Amino acid sequence: MQAALCFDLFWRSNHVDGPTRLDDTIAASYDEPSRKARDAWDLLARSASR
DSSP states (O other), rough: HHHHHHHTTTTOOOOOHHHHHHHHHHHHHTOOOOOOHHHHHEEEEEETTT
16 A cells, blocks of 8 residues: 555656545545554554654
8 A cells, every 4th residue: 555655646747645645545445444554554643653
């Protein structure tokens, strides 16, 4: 999913709101919004990816 988020940004010329884009990608991947998936991404953003 991380690659999908990154590569999608190459095709956009306007500002992309990161949190909203992440929520949209999670909803598309799981066919519905997922609080647990979002919490996992937030944890990742605060830890290993920094």
